[in-house]
Amino acid sequence: MNDLYYENPYQSEFTAEVINVIKKEDKYHIELNQTCFYPESGVHPSDTGYINGAFVNYVYEENETIYHIVDVKPLKIHKVKCSIDFDKRYDYMQQHLGQHILSACISDLFNVNTISFNQGINSASIHLDKVIGVNEIKFSEKKANDIVLENINVEVLYPTNSELKKLSLKKIPVKAGEKIRIVKISDIDVNPCCGLHPSSTIEVQLIKVIKFEKYKTGIRIEFICGKRAVSDYILKHEAIEKMSNLLSCNVATVLGEVERLTGELNKALTQNRTLKAEVAAYEVQNMLTEATKIEDVRLLKCIYDKIDLKYANMLATKLVSHPKVIILFGVKSQDKANLLFMCSKDLKIIRMDSLLKDAITLIDGNGGGNEFSAQGGGKNNNNLDSSLDYAYNKIKESVLLSFIPS
Numbered sequence: 001m002n003d004l005y006y007e008n009p010y011q012s013e014f015t016a017e018v019i020n021v022i023k024k025e026d027k028y029h030i031e032l033n034q035t036c037f038y039p040e041s042g043v044h045p046s047d048t049g050y051i052n053g054a055f056v057n058y059v060y061e062e063n064e065t066i067y068h069i070v071d072v073k074p075l076k077i078h079k080v081k082c083s084i085d086f087d088k089r090y091d092y093m094q095q096h097l098g099q100h101i102l103s104a105c106i107s108d109l110f111n112v113n114t115i116s117f118n119q120g121i122n123s124a125s126i127h128l129d130k131v132i133g134v135n136e137i138k139f140s141e142k143k144a145n146d147i148v149l150e151n152i153n154v155e156v157l158y159p160t161n162s163e164l165k166k167l168s169l170k171k172i173p174v175k176a177g178e179k180i181r182i183v184k185i186s187d188i189d190v191n192p193c194c195g196l197h198p199s200s201t202i203e204v205q206l207i208k209v210i211k212f213e214k215y216k217t218g219i220r221i222e223f224i225c226g227k228r229a230v231s232d233y234i235l236k237h238e239a240i241e242k243m244s245n246l247l248s249c250n251v252a253t254v255l256g257e258v259e260r261l262t263g264e265l266n267k268a269l270t271q272n273r274t275l276k277a278e279v280a281a282y283e284v285q286n287m288l289t290e291a292t293k294i295e296d297v298r299l300l301k302c303i304y305d306k307i308d309l310k311y312a313n314m315l316a317t318k319l320v321s322h323p324k325v326i327i328l329f330g331v332k333s334q335d336k337a338n339l340l341f342m343c344s345k346d347l348k349i350i351r352m353d354s355l356l357k358d359a360i361t362l363i364d365g366n367g368g369g370n371e372f373s374a375q376g377g378g379k380n381n382n383n384l385d386s387s388l389d390y391a392y393n394k395i396k397e398s399v400l401l402s403f404i405p406s
Contacts, residue, residue: 001342002034005047005067006156006181009093011036012049012086016056016076019075022067029067030074035059035085039066043117043195044092049084052076091194094226095124097154097185097197098207102126102223104189105143110136122367123210123228128218137209138220144207145190151202157182205230247330276311284318288325294399297325297347301392303330303384309338313375318344320372330384337363337381341391342373350398363386 004011004052016032017041017239023029040046046059054070074080075365096119103114103126115128132140158179159167167190168180183193185201198204206229211222224232240251247257291298300319304312316327320342329340339360341352348371356374360367362383367376 004034004036005038005196009089010086012089013081016075016082018080021077023075026071028070028073030070031065031067032080032082032379033070034160035066036082037066037068037267038084038089038196041194042109043096043119043193043213045119047084047089049082051082053056053156075257076369081303090198091195092229093198094204095119095224095228097201098148098225098364099124099126100185100189100191100193100197100295101147101201101204102140102144102182102207102209102221104185105135105140105147108131108188108359109140109143112218122181122226123222125214125220125222127220130217131214137212141207141223143207147185148201148204148207151200152186152199152344154197154199155184157184188307191342193337206233208232214325244324276314280311280318283315287315287319288322291325294396295403297349297399298322298325299328299392299395299399300326301388303332303388306334307330307331309340312338316340320344326395328388330388332381332384335381336377336379337365337384337387338375338377339363339365339367339391340375341385345372349402350395358394359387359391362390 004014011211014033014034014036018030019033020031021028022031023315032051037047037049037056037059038044039059047056048058051068051070052074054072054074056068056070058064058069060069074081096117099117103117106112107114110130110132112128112130113131114126115129118125118127118202157163159182164180164182167184180192181194182190183195183197184190203226205226207223208229209221209223210232213220240254243252243258244254247254247261249257266268287300287302288298291300293299304311312329312331316329319325319327321344323344323346325344326347327340327342329341331338340355341356341359343349343352351371351373353371356367356369356376360376360378363378363380365376365378365380367374369375
């Protein structure tokens with residue numbers, strides 16, 4: 001097969017003949033006599049496009065034969081017109097060349113090697129064999145962008161064995177009789193590579209690191225190049241403009257205004273939590289006073305409508321901090337019911353998890369917990385009253401039995 005994508009990675013249309021069509025699981029795998037479609041590899045997703053109007057959604061190579069997968073069997077076998085999605089192709093080319101440049105800068109500056117490279121739909125990433133800090137990453141990014149602007153020619157070489165030995169390659173994964181494809185960016189980067197790249201560094205446009213995190217023994221760096229980086233800038237600039245309008249400030253002072261508002265919000269949230277705790281303290285005292293007493297055990301059965309579940313938990317926790325108290329709370333929301341059962345640590349009358357396990361079946365739910373605290377949720381909030389009544393009667397029965405003289 002004639003691999004046109006290596007001869008000219010910018011070619012997007014061509015004519016070919018169908019050599020073979022294999023049907024597999026309602027898909028048609030087409031072999032052409034020549035192709036511009038790049039098959040999926042370890043560094044590139046495959047091209048997509050059309051063969052005589054039939055959409056090619058995936059391309060792969062198997063036993064040195066390239067197959068193009070379509071949903072519709074081609075009617076013609078001679079002189080089929082083909083085209084690839086060049087915008088997608090060029091996007092991956094930009095990311096790949098950007099990776100070569102960024103990895104070369106990190107290696108040259110800090111002697112840290114790239115173990116793997118991954119191309120995603122929204123971003124690309126490299127995995128380094130050692131950890132480097134934020135300053136080192138920023139410095140590498142700056143140097144990489146300096147190289148982009150130098151407009152350096154990208155060469156593709158197929159060296160002989162003697163020529164290969166003269167190249168400054170760290171690793172040469174050569175098999176017997178194998179032809180090696182070398183991508184060379186001046187003296188900045190010289191590496192074996194089967195991927196596609198723009199012909200000059202200037203076509204990368206921009207390299208921007210957007211995220212990094214420790215990964216295994218090294219670090220994973222996520223980045224974007226070319227159109228992705230430009231689109232990302234436009235999107236973020238528009239977002240900042242909208243924020244400046246909402247905050248009635250100019251773009252330059254947005255960050256300071258957000259920091260000021262964040263401080264005020266945190267202060268207000270702290271005050272709110274303090275007030276909630278004070279209100280809860282008064283509410284707890286009233287609830288304990290009004291609680292039903294069965295022998296010397298205070299039992300509270302309450303149903304709340306659309307209350308914050310965290311607040312219900314706080315109330316319950318404060319209540320059972322008092323001796324001999326059992327809480328049976330039901331919390332209704334629009335499409336769900338929650339049960340919250342708790343008891344004081346000095347009560348060993350009935351386990352809360354066992355009680356919940358039985359009661360929660362009435363609301364078609366599930367949950368769990370331990371001897372002193374259990375909670376869960378279900379979809380049937382119409383049966384919430386019945387669920388709490390069941391739990392209430394079980395506790396009442398257990399309390400009364402515990403007070404029968406032996």
